[in-house]
Amino acid sequence: MENFGIDSALKNLGVSTNNNGTSTGSKSSGKGGELKSFSPVNGQYIGSVSTTTREEYDQVVATAQKAFLDWREVTAPARGEIVRQFGEKLRKHKADLGKLVSYEMGKSYQEGLGEVQEMIDICDFAVGLSRQLHGLTIKSERPGHHMQEQWHPLGVVGIISAFNFPVAVWSWNTALAWVCGDVCIWKPSEKTPLCAVACQNLIAEVLKDNQMPEGISCMINGDYQVGEYMTKDERVPLVSATGSIRMGKIVGQTVAARLGKSILELGGNNAIIVTPEADLKMTIIGSVFGAVGTAGQRCTSTRRLIIHESIYDKVKDALVNAYKQLKIGNPLDENNHVGPLIDTDAVKNYTNAIEAVQKEGGRILVEGGVLQGSGYESGCYVKPCIVEAENHYATVQEETFAPILYLIKYSGDVNDALAIQNGVKQGLSSAIMTNSVREAYQFLSASGSDCGIANVNIGTSGAEIGGAFGGEKETGGGRESGSDAWKGYMRRQTNTINYTDKLPLAQGIKFDL
Numbered sequence: 001m002e003n004f005g006i007d008s009a010l011k012n013l014g015v016s017t018n019n020n021g022t023s024t025g026s027k028s029s030g031k032g033g034e035l036k037s038f039s040p041v042n043g044q045y046i047g048s049v050s051t052t053t054r055e056e057y058d059q060v061v062a063t064a065q066k067a068f069l070d071w072r073e074v075t076a077p078a079r080g081e082i083v084r085q086f087g088e089k090l091r092k093h094k095a096d097l098g099k100l101v102s103y104e105m106g107k108s109y110q111e112g113l114g115e116v117q118e119m120i121d122i123c124d125f126a127v128g129l130s131r132q133l134h135g136l137t138i139k140s141e142r143p144g145h146h147m148q149e150q151w152h153p154l155g156v157v158g159i160i161s162a163f164n165f166p167v168a169v170w171s172w173n174t175a176l177a178w179v180c181g182d183v184c185i186w187k188p189s190e191k192t193p194l195c196a197v198a199c200q201n202l203i204a205e206v207l208k209d210n211q212m213p214e215g216i217s218c219m220i221n222g223d224y225q226v227g228e229y230m231t232k233d234e235r236v237p238l239v240s241a242t243g244s245i246r247m248g249k250i251v252g253q254t255v256a257a258r259l260g261k262s263i264l265e266l267g268g269n270n271a272i273i274v275t276p277e278a279d280l281k282m283t284i285i286g287s288v289f290g291a292v293g294t295a296g297q298r299c300t301s302t303r304r305l306i307i308h309e310s311i312y313d314k315v316k317d318a319l320v321n322a323y324k325q326l327k328i329g330n331p332l333d334e335n336n337h338v339g340p341l342i343d344t345d346a347v348k349n350y351t352n353a354i355e356a357v358q359k360e361g362g363r364i365l366v367e368g369g370v371l372q373g374s375g376y377e378s379g380c381y382v383k384p385c386i387v388e389a390e391n392h393y394a395t396v397q398e399e400t401f402a403p404i405l406y407l408i409k410y411s412g413d414v415n416d417a418l419a420i421q422n423g424v425k426q427g428l429s430s431a432i433m434t435n436s437v438r439e440a441y442q443f444l445s446a447s448g449s450d451c452g453i454a455n456v457n458i459g460t461s462g463a464e465i466g467g468a469f470g471g472e473k474e475t476g477g478g479r480e481s482g483s484d485a486w487k488g489y490m491r492r493q494t495n496t497i498n499y500t501d502k503l504p505l506a507q508g509i510k511f512d513l
């Protein structure tokens with residue numbers, strides 16, 4: 001199989017075949033066991049990282065805590081300048097990092113580049129934010145008093161990330177946390193450790209060039225047990241965790257048990273409502289990209305299409321036709337639309353879901369299956385499939401992280417479609433395809449979509465960094481990235497200042513001595 005320049009990308013990013021998995025910046029260590037990374041593209045071994053031992057972890061936290069004492073004294077715009085330089089570094093290494101993301105995770109090279117572009121964009125956003133960490137002034141009820149609200153950094157922020165956005169999700173958290181004055185410890189997915197090594201190398205260079213202390217950006221590696229070091233650690237006031245609902249329930253409860261803060265970004269079960277007023281061409285493009293892009297491994301991937309009965313057959317036929325044109329293969333080859341799943345466990349989940357939904361009454365419209373033979377040696381390539389289903393099926397109620405699209409018919413009006421859309425436990429992304437202003441605004445109203453993301457005339461997947469990203473219900477309620485998500489990385493302080501020589505009490509209480 002063609003190499004597509006992977007070797008030189010790894011070299012340019014300072015990723016070798018054996019990497020230290022524990023780092024506080026330029027200092028790194030590697031005392032734990034070996035975590036191997038294989039590419040889902042061709043099944044080949046890429047390299048390994050050492051896992052973080054408990055002893056190494058404690059050293060990392062101590063270093064991070066020490067760094068925080070300095071970092072919080074650096075002015076916010078000066079912290080923004082470091083993040084600006086990191087954005088520049090990413091611009092320089094965009095092609096290399098995009099390629100590594102594609103090779104280690106399996107998404108298309110274009111999507112790998114897009115992910116690095118998201119990192120660059122959030123750096124730009126954070127630079128601007130570094131001069132806008134605004135508090136409020138509040139009118140006091142007492143004469144000669146001033147009230148204000150200000151925001152201070154929290155300290156050490158733990159970041160646990162998923163495999164499917166192996167670099168962008170880290171940067172959404174870190175770029176904001178850094179300008180807010182926090183220091184970060186990152187535990188990446190055990191399925192994509194080399195992407196993390198590359199990112200840590202790039203930020204380490206920037207911090208070193210600016211003579212910043214060790215510990216502002218730290219990386220630890222390993223499975224859930226290494227993640228648990230952080231979730232149970234009261235020295236880590238905030239844990240931001242992205243991944244499955246199963247993980248989020250454990251992490252959320254563990255952090256809450258010590259009254260820590262958490263930002264949870266968990267699974268979705270995203271739907272597009274297609275009404276009789278929809279533009280069908282846009283519907284097909286939006287639905288197909290949403291369902292098969294990143295091989296259905298986006299938290300915002302389209303899982304369900306809720307289609308009005310009057311146009312159901314037309315939409316179904318157009319989709320079936322569009323799926324015939326999909327090319328499945330090496331994601332580094334730009335002619336392909338669909339790459340592999342992350343590993344063979346994911347393939348098993350996919351085949352199990354197809355089997356289960358059929359048992360529940362689902363009717364296959366576009367047949368799935370695992371691809372074999374030349375180019376598919378990793379065993380991770382599957383055919384995107386379409387199933388006619390009902391919303392109440394157990395399989396439809398769950399998120400299967402694979403390209404399976406369920407078509408669900410509705411009759412009645414947009415409220416009937418909304419009842420189906422909202423009738424799942426997850427609440428991440430949603431969309432409506434309609435040219436009717438009435439339907440669109442009903443969808444966006446308080447009695448409309450119950451998701452954190454609600455789109456009109458675009459699909460469910462792909463979000464801009466300027467908005468707050470996250471979802472409701474079992475998706476966890478966390479918000480990252482744009483808008484005022486930065487507030488999640490800071491502590492709020494209310495100040496009352498008395499500039500008189502009298503001490504009146506609030507609520508008119510008298511207390512004379």
Ligand code: NAD
Pocket residue numbers: 160161162163164165169187188189190222223224225226227228231242243244245246247248250251265266267268298299300399401428470471475
């Ligand atoms: P996962 O839950 O298996 O793992 C995610 C991370 O959590 C990994 O780093 C893992 O080591 C860690 N982890 C697992 N159990 C833990 C525990 N008990 N304590 C501490 N850490 C623990 O998820 P995955 O398979 O890597 O990613 C896919 C899932 O992530 C999907 O459900 C997808 O929807 C979700 N996701 C959500 C968003 C979002 O923003 N809402 C973004 C990307 C992915």
